[in-house]
Structures are given as C-alpha cells and as structure tokens.
Amino acid sequence: MSSEIKEISPTGKAIIAVVLIPTIAALNYVGGVIVEALKAPIWGDTWATILGTLIGGFWVGAIGGFLYNIIMALTVWGLPSWIWGFANVAIALIAYFMMKMGWTDLKKPMTWIAMIVLYGILYPAFTTAISILVFGGGPLYKPLAAAVYTAVLSSTGNFVLANYVQNMFTEIIDKPISFIISVIIAQRIPKRFILAR
Amino acid sequence: MGQRGNEKVIIVENLTYAYPTSKDFVLKKVNFEVHRGEVLAILGPNGSGKSTLCKSLNGLVPHFYGGRYGGKVIIDGQEVLNTSVSQLATKVGLVFQDPEDQISGLALTVWEEVAFGLMMLGKPKEEIRQRVEEAIRYVGLEGLEKRSPFELSGGQMQRLAIATVLALRPDVIVMDEPTAQLDPIGKFEVLSVIEKLANEGSTIVIAEHEIEEVAYFADKALVLFNGEVIAYGPVREVLRKVDELKSIGIDPPSVTELAHAIKKELGLEAEYPITLEEAVKIYSELLGVS
Amino acid sequence: MSVGVSLLKKTAVEADTFVQRLDGRVKFLYFLWATVIVYIFYDPYLNLIFVAVTLAMAFYARVAKPILQTLLIIVVPWIAFAVPILALPFGFPWNKTIIGYIDVFGNKYPVYLEGLGWGITWPLRIAVAISSALLFFLTTNQAKLVATLFKMKVPFKLIYMVVATFQFIPLLAKEAETILQAQVARGLRTDVGFVAKIKNYLSVVIPLTLSSLNKVQIRAITLESRGFSAPVKKTLLYEARLMKIDYIFLSLMFVSTAVLAWVYVNIGYSPIAGLSWIWGG
Numbered sequence: 210m211s212s213e214i215k216e217i218s219p220t221g222k223a224i225i226a227v228v229l230i231p232t233i234a235a236l237n238y239v240g241g242v243i244v245e246a247l248k249a250p251i252w253g254d255t256w257a258t259i260l261g262t263l264i265g266g267f268w269v270g271a272i273g274g275f276l277y278n279i280i281m282a283l284t285v286w287g288l289p290s291w292i293w294g295f296a297n298v299a300i301a302l303i304a305y306f307m308m309k310m311g312w313t314d315l316k317k318p319m320t321w322i323a324m325i326v327l328y329g330i331l332y333p334a335f336t337t338a339i340s341i342l343v344f345g346g347g348p349l350y351k352p353l354a355a356a357v358y359t360a361v362l363s364s365t366g367n368f369v370l371a372n373y374v375q376n377m378f379t380e381i382i383d384k385p386i387s388f389i390i391s392v393i394i395a396q397r398i399p400k401r402f403i404l405a406r
Numbered sequence: 407m408g409q410r411g412n413e414k415v416i417i418v419e420n421l422t423y424a425y426p427t428s429k430d431f432v433l434k435k436v437n438f439e440v441h442r443g444e445v446l447a448i449l450g451p452n453g454s455g456k457s458t459l460c461k462s463l464n465g466l467v468p469h470f471y472g473g474r475y476g477g478k479v480i481i482d483g484q485e486v487l488n489t490s491v492s493q494l495a496t497k498v499g500l501v502f503q504d505p506e507d508q509i510s511g512l513a514l515t516v517w518e519e520v521a522f523g524l525m526m527l528g529k530p531k532e533e534i535r536q537r538v539e540e541a542i543r544y545v546g547l548e549g550l551e552k553r554s555p556f557e558l559s560g561g562q563m564q565r566l567a568i569a570t571v572l573a574l575r576p577d578v579i580v581m582d583e584p585t586a587q588l589d590p591i592g593k594f595e596v597l598s599v600i601e602k603l604a605n606e607g608s609t610i611v612i613a614e615h616e617i618e619e620v621a622y623f624a625d626k627a628l629v630l631f632n633g634e635v636i637a638y639g640p641v642r643e644v645l646r647k648v649d650e651l652k653s654i655g656i657d658p659p660s661v662t663e664l665a666h667a668i669k670k671e672l673g674l675e676a677e678y679p680i681t682l683e684e685a686v687k688i689y690s691e692l693l694g695v696s
Numbered sequence: 697m698s699v700g701v702s703l704l705k706k707t708a709v710e711a712d713t714f715v716q717r718l719d720g721r722v723k724f725l726y727f728l729w730a731t732v733i734v735y736i737f738y739d740p741y742l743n744l745i746f747v748a749v750t751l752a753m754a755f756y757a758r759v760a761k762p763i764l765q766t767l768l769i770i771v772v773p774w775i776a777f778a779v780p781i782l783a784l785p786f787g788f789p790w791n792k793t794i795i796g797y798i799d800v801f802g803n804k805y806p807v808y809l810e811g812l813g814w815g816i817t818w819p820l821r822i823a824v825a826i827s828s829a830l831l832f833f834l835t836t837n838q839a840k841l842v843a844t845l846f847k848m849k850v851p852f853k854l855i856y857m858v859v860a861t862f863q864f865i866p867l868l869a870k871e872a873e874t875i876l877q878a879q880v881a882r883g884l885r886t887d888v889g890f891v892a893k894i895k896n897y898l899s900v901v902i903p904l905t906l907s908s909l910n911k912v913q914i915r916a917i918t919l920e921s922r923g924f925s926a927p928v929k930k931t932l933l934y935e936a937r938l939m940k941i942d943y944i945f946l947s948l949m950f951v952s953t954a955v956l957a958w959v960y961v962n963i964g965y966s967p968i969a970g971l972s973w974i975w976g977g
Contacts, residue, residue: 214422215487219472224916224924231511231857232908235864239872243900246876248886249893260905272857280861283833345818347788348781359781368789390898394905466917492926500921506867507914510922511860514838518933528928556867570922 226269233261233273234280254281255384258297259391262304263313264398270301292343299335303327304388313392324388329381336380337373346372354379415578415609416440416463420477423458423467432458434633435477440578440611440626445604447620447641448613450630451655456613459630460582463611464498465491482577495523499571503583505563505592509555516558517542517551519566523574534573541569545599561592565599578609585616593619618659621645621680629656646678661685714941715757715835720844722942723832729949731825733956739966740813743820750827759834763827770826774819782811843934852930871907875900 236257244253255274262270274297282291307313307327312320340346346368348355357378362371421436432455440446450456461467465486468475479486481497502508513519520541524534542548545565550558555566564584571579581600585593597619604610604623614620627644629637631654637644645651648666651658658666658680665678665685676692679685715723730750734743747767754760781787784798784805791808798805836844838859845855876884879899886896959967 214474214476217468217472217475219426219470220491220925221470221472221916221920224470224920225912227853227856227924228511228860228912228916228919231860231864232868232912234857234861235868236905236908238861238865239868239904240901242869243872243876243897246886247893247896247900249897253897256901264909276857276861279858280865283829344822345814347778347815347818355777355781359787362787362789366789386894390894390901393898394902397902398906398909461917464921466921470917470920490925491920492923495921495923495926502914502918504911504914507911508918509915510919511863511915512856514859521933523922525931525933526923527926528931531931531933534931534933556863574922 226265229261229265229269230273230276233257233269234276236260237274237277238280253387255297255300256387256391258300259304259388260394262301263308263391263395267301267305270304271298274298274301292339296332296336296339299332300384303332304391313395315389315392324385325381328384328388329377332384333373333376333380337369337376340376341369341372349375349379413442414439415442415482416611417478417480419480421459421462421479422476423462424474425471426473431474432633433462436630436633436635438628438635438638440609442577442609443607444625445610445612445623447624447627448611448630449617449627449644449651449656454630455633456630457582460500460580460611460613462486463578463580464500465489465494466500492527495527495576496574497577499574499576499579501564501567501571501579501581501584503586505560505567505587506556508567509563513555515552516547516555516566519555520569520573522570527574537573537575541573544572545569546595559592560588561595564588564592564596568596568599578611579603581610581612581614583613583615585614585619617645617657621659629654642678642680645680711758713757715753715831717939717941718835718945719938719942720832720836720840721848722938722945723836724844726945726949727825727828727832729953730828731821734821734824737956737960737965737967738817740817740820742967743817743824746824747820747827750824750831754827754831757831757835759831762834763830766826766830767823771819771823774822775816778819779812779815782815783807784811787811788814839934843932846932847935868904868908872900872904875903
C-alpha cells in the first residue's frame with residue numbers, strides 16, 4: 210500500500226501537437242472558405258498559423274501553415290504554390306517573435322507598431338523575393354494591386370520595387386487583421402489548451 | 407474473452423490523482439477490483455471523477471496528462487504506473503463518448519479504421535486481416551467496410567470504435583459513457599453490442615448515465631462522488647440505496663425507485679427490482695398473478 | 697461555402713492504364729524533373745511540349761478534365777492578364793524589341809518581345825508544374841500515396857498529419873456551416889460594413905476554434921490509447937514496389953534528359969523561341 214504521491218511529467222504534448230497541426234491547416238483552409246461566404250475583405254487563410262503559434266509554439270504554427278499550403282497547392286492553386294508554405298513559416302516566425310517579446314497585448318502601442326512593421330513591411334519583402342524568383346513576379350491578378358504595380362514601375366522603372374510595393378499594399382491590411390483576430394481568439398481559450406511556453 | 411473466474415484482472419488500490427493544472431485531487435483513495443468476466447458499472451454525477459477513473463485504467467492517467475499520482479492500478483499483473491499507454495493498448499481497450507472525435511483521421515475506410523490499432527502496433531498483415539474481419543462482424547458493421555468512417559451514423563461510429571478496440575483483443579474493455587451522445591437508435595445499437603460482450607463473458611468496466619440499461623448486465627457497481635467511493639458492491643445492493651443515490655444526484659432505475667416508494671408509502675416489503683423484467687416478476691408474484 | 701470543399705474532392709481516378717500502374721515515386725520524379733527542366737530553359741514552346749506530353753498521358757489515364765480545368769482557371773487568366781501589362785511600354789523594365797503595334801482608344805502602343813516572352817513563359821512553366829503534379833496526384837489513389845510516402849521514409853507522424861488534414865477539412869467545414877447558420881438565425885447579415893464583417897467572421901471562427909481544440913484533445917487521447925506512440929514499425933496495408941513499367945518510364949526520362957542536355961549546350965537555353973536571357977528569367 211503506497212501512500213506517497215508522485216509527480217509525473219506528461220507525455221501527451223507530442224501527440225497533441227500531431228493532432229493540432231492538421232487542425233491548424235484545416236482551420237486555415239476553412240477560414241478562407243468562411244471569408245468567401247461572409248465576403249470579408251481579408252484573405253483570412255493564414256490566421257490559424259498565427260493562432261497555432263500562439264497556442265502550440267513556433268513549430269505547430271509553422272508546420273500547420275506549411276501543410277495548409279501543400280494541401281491548397283494540391284487541390285486548388287496548383288502544385289507549384291507549395292512554395293508559399295515558406296511564407297507561412299515566416300508568418301509563424303514573426304508571430305513567435307512577437308509572442309516572446311510580449312507584443313501580443315492589443316492595448317500596448319508596441320504591439321501595433323510591431324504588427325505593422327513586421328507584417329506590413331518586412332513580410333512583403335519575403336513574399337516579393339519568392340514571387341519574383343519562383344513565379345516571375347509581375348502584376349498580381351487583382352485590379353487594384355496591378356494598378357499599384359504599373360504606377361510604381363512607370364515612375365521608377367524598378368521591377369523589384371514595383372513588385373514589393375504591390376505586395377506591401379495587399380499585406381499591410383490583411384496580415385495585421387489576421388494577427389488581431391488570432392490574438393483575440395487565443396485570449397478566449399481556456400488555459401489548459403495552451404501548449405506554448 | 408475468458409470465463410468468469412476468480413482471477414483479478416483489475417486491482418485498484420488507494421488510487422489518488424490530481425491533474426497538473428488543478429489544485430484539487432480528482433480521485434481520492436479509490437479501491438476496487440474487477441474479476442475476469444465481470445461487468446463493473448461506475449456511477450456518479452458529473453464531475454465525480456468517472457472519466458478520470460476510466461483513463462487511469464489504461465495509463466492515460468498518469469502518463470499522458472502528468473500530474474500528482476498515488477496508489478496502484480494493476481492490470482493483469484502489470485502496474486499502470488510502470489507501463490506505457492502503448493503497452494497497455496492490448497490489455498485495456500478504452501472507448502470514449504464522442505463517436506466522431508474517436509475516429510483516428512488516418513484511415514480512409516471503415517476497414518482501415520478497425521485495423522488502426524493493429525497497424526500502429528506493427529502486427530503482421532495476415533493477423534490484421536483476420537482480426538479486423540472478426541471485429542467488424544461482431545459489432546454488426548458488415549457491408550460498410552469500404553465507406554469513409556465519417557459517413558457513418560453516431561451509433562455506427564461508436565460500434566466502429568468498439569470494433570477497433572476489440573481487434574486488439576484486450577483483457578478488459580473500459581467504456582466512458584459510450585451512449586451519452588447518441589440518439590435512441592444509436593443507443594440501442596451500442597447497448598446491444600455491449601450486452602452481447604457481457605453475456606459472452608467479457609470483462610467490462612462501464613461508466614454510464616443510463617442506469618436503466620446498465621442494470622441489465624452489470625455484476626457490480628461503484629459509486630463515485632467527489633472522487634471518493636461512496637458505495638461499492640454487487641449491483642443489486644448498490645442500487646437499492648435509493649435515498650443515498652438520489653442525494654448525490656444519481657437516479658436509480660425507475661422500477662427500483664418505484665419499489666422504494668411503495669415500501670415507504672405503503673409499507674409493502676418486497677425485494678427491490680432493478681430491471682423491468684424483475685419488477686414484473688416480483689409484483690405479479692406479490693399480487694398473486696402469474 | 698462548398699466551392700473550396702468540393703475542389704478537395706479531386707481524388708484519384710481509378711482506371712487501369714499504365715499511368716495508374718506506375719509507382720508513385722516515378723510519377724513524382726516526373727513532376728520534379730519536368731519542372732526543373734522548364735526552369736533551366738527559357739522557352740515557351742518547350743513548356744508547351746511538356747504540357748502536351750503530360751496532357752496526352754492524362755487523356756489516356758482519363759484524368760485530363762480536372763487538369764484542363766485547373767489550367768483554365770489558373771494559367772489562362774494569368775497569361776491574359778499579365779501579357780497586356782508586361783508587353784506594353786510601362787509594364788516591364790527590359791522591354792526593348794518592338795514586334796508590333798496595338799491600337800487602344802485611337803492611340804498606337806508598341807508591343808515588346810521581352811515582356812511578351814516573360815508573360816507567356818512564366819505562366820507556362822507553372823502550367824508544366826501543375827499538370828505533371830496533378831497527373832501524379834490524380835492517378836495515385838490515397839492508399840498508394842500513403843504507401844509511397846512511407847517507402848520514401850517520410851516520418852510516420854508527418855504522413856498522419858497530411859492524411860488527417862484532408863479528413864479534417866470537410867468536418868470543420870460542416871461545423872462552420874452549422875455555426876454560420878446558427879448565427880444567421882440570430883440575425884447575422886452579410887451586407888454590412890467593414891468592421892461588422894470582421895465581427896461576423898469572429899462570431900463563426902471563435903466557436904469553431906474552441907470546438908476544434910476540444911476535438912484535438914479527444915482525438916489525441918484516442919490515438920494514444922490505440923498505440924499511436926508505440927515505438928515499432930507501423931504496418932501499412934499496401935506496399936510500394938517498382939515494376940517493369942517503372943523502369944521503362946525512367947529510362948525514357950533519362951534519354952530525354954541526355955537529349956535536352958545536348959540541346960542546351962549546343963543550341964542554347966531558348967532553343968525554339970530564341971528569347972534572350974533576362975536576369976532571373
């Protein structure tokens with residue numbers, strides 16, 4: 210009859226991550242579908258990457274986001290777009306960084322500054338590199354963005370800059386909003402679901 | 407599955423447990439035994455620790471969750487504290503209450519889902535083929551082998567979960583409120599399978615709200631309240647304690663309650679029935695009707 | 697709601713042609729090989745040849761329709777949109793060779809070769825990648841797909857995650873639809889302003905997330921209880937093996953590579969169209 214109480218460390222986190230990651234990928238996918246149905250003015254398909262990072266740490270967000278891109282590439286966008294998985298990794302990385310620096314409190318002005326700088330200025334640089342090197346760059350298949358591209362190109366003659374400004378234009382609204390949405394959701398989650406340290 | 411005997415498949419000694427995120431102990435010095443071929447019903451209101459108790463029989467508590475753990479749980483001679491959940495998978499088969507959430511997500515067909523546990527344990531293909539066919543036939547899912555597991559009804563999904571567990575041929579089947587989320591048809595389907603298992607001598611531990619149904623095939627009952635064992639013994643004796651059960655929020659079978667009320671109001675002494683058949687028998691004898 | 701989910705149903709077509717019988721790894725290699733080649737060369741005609749060959753195999757394997765649909769949705773509008781912008785004076789910084797003129801609203805604008813070439817070659821490169829990858833995907837049924845990944849020594853947990861994502865998406869979509877309908881019944885409207893639309897989004901996404909997290913917990917303990925973490929080699933029900941047809945196909949690819957290498961060295965990177973090299977092209 211043992212009457213001592215032992216402290217046991219949990220082994221469940223690994224498996225939870227294994228189930229959480231496909232859930233994040235699926236949530237990204239369904240998020241995009243909901244956006245379509247509600248006609249909301251955002252992409253809405255990378256919010257779960259940020260959420261995954263806030264709940265489960267960098268790897269959960271990054272792999273979940275990457276997986277989402279693979280699935281989208283296989284079924285909707287066409288295979289080469291799996292490359293954009295790396296953009297999702299970048300999104301997870303930025304979210305992780307902001308989490309570690311404590312910039313997830315929406316009442317802090319630093320959070321807003323970081324959001325706009327990291328997601329609106331730094332992140333588009335990354336996507337521009339991908340878009341030029343892998344897809345040839347050029348105007349995006351959206352009238353407003355393409356207009357920005359043409360305007361910048363005709364005034365500066367710089368191909369890279371035109372692509373960058375075009376991408377910045379689209380991301381600077383979408384990503385911060387996704388970040389805000391994810392932070393709001395993460396705050397509503399009961400503590401016991403949070404795996405991230 | 408084994409004949410009823412004196413072999414103790416489950417021994418629980420002074421089991422005490424607290425989840426890592428909570429201050430309070432959710433199980434406090436729980437003691438009981440289950441012999442081979444016995445059916446033990448675990449009763450108790452919500453929050454009494456029934457679920458946690460089920461999970462402590464296959465190692466999820468303490469290994470998966472971590473936390474503070476005291477006492478012993480011994481399954482077929484092996485102590486849970488020193489055995490991994492994977493190793494216990496062939497000794498204890500745990501069925502949860504959510505039909506859809508129990509589906510692995512890896513299997514594309516019902517057949518593959520039933521084979522899931524065996525695939526995870528690396529069993530050879532011939533063995534898998536044989537056991538899966540057996541299990542599917544046992545729970546009555548023949549004809550559905552090629553369907554996606556998510557296309558089934560609630561009752562079918564729950565029977566699928568049971569089949570997945572049966573394929574592993576565990577020594578004891580533990581069920582945590584298996585019919586809670588099912589419609590009446592589903593409940594009937596699942597309870598039929600459970601009854602079949604019980605009648606054929608399987609060792610079962612079942613936490614269930616539907617006392618009426620469980621009373622038919624349970625041998626013993628354990629009542630939990632706030633993590634402590636309030637009553638434990640042959641099911642008939644436990645269910646007779648109508649007032650105590652009701653005071654902690656459990657409804658005994660209607661016929662038992664009726665007998666209790668009759669005894670209290672009319673002073674009529676009769677054995678308490680726990681199933682409808684028994685009630686009919688007892689009262690027809692009493693009334694001189696056969 | 698169902699556009700996205702129905703596209704997910706693009707599953708393998710079961711027919712008994714040599715394409716289906718080819719091992720998954722060979723088809724995947726074909727996709728990689730074709731894509732790399734069209735990226736090394738800068739020639740829209742070469743790209744078209746690859747697309748044609750892939751489509752021919754697709755027709756034979758009865759999977760041509762979804763591939764054509766995808767190309768029609770993605771590549772054709774892309775070319776239609778990009779070429780006019782890139783080929784005109786302000787669309788592309790390296791435009792210098794005029795090949796013709798176009799009349800727009802009474803004004804004559806020059807059309808440049810460089811922009812045109814860029815605007816056609818890049819989308820066609822993507823077309824090659826899309827068609828060859830879809831060929832792989834549509835002719836390899838899921839069980840074979842999983843077995844292929846397993847044989848390629850992809851970690852089992854990763855295989856689980858890929859398959860599980862495909863299974864979770866319809867489940868979550870169904871749940872999202874239920875939540876959406878409940879919210880509509882409570883007065884949610886889509887003809888509202890920007891901020892309200894975001895609130896609408898949250899009113900569906902928050903409950904969806906909470907419910908999903910709960911499911912994660914339950915599924916995780918189920919997996920664990922069925923031996924998911926057992927440190928043994930998992931048994932899969934299908935084995936991937938190379939057969940004669942695979943070797944024939946591989947040799948064809950090898951011979952083509954040799955021919956193309958010769959072309960590259962002796963004729964150049966743009967053998968048919970004769971386009972000049974632009975940095976990053």
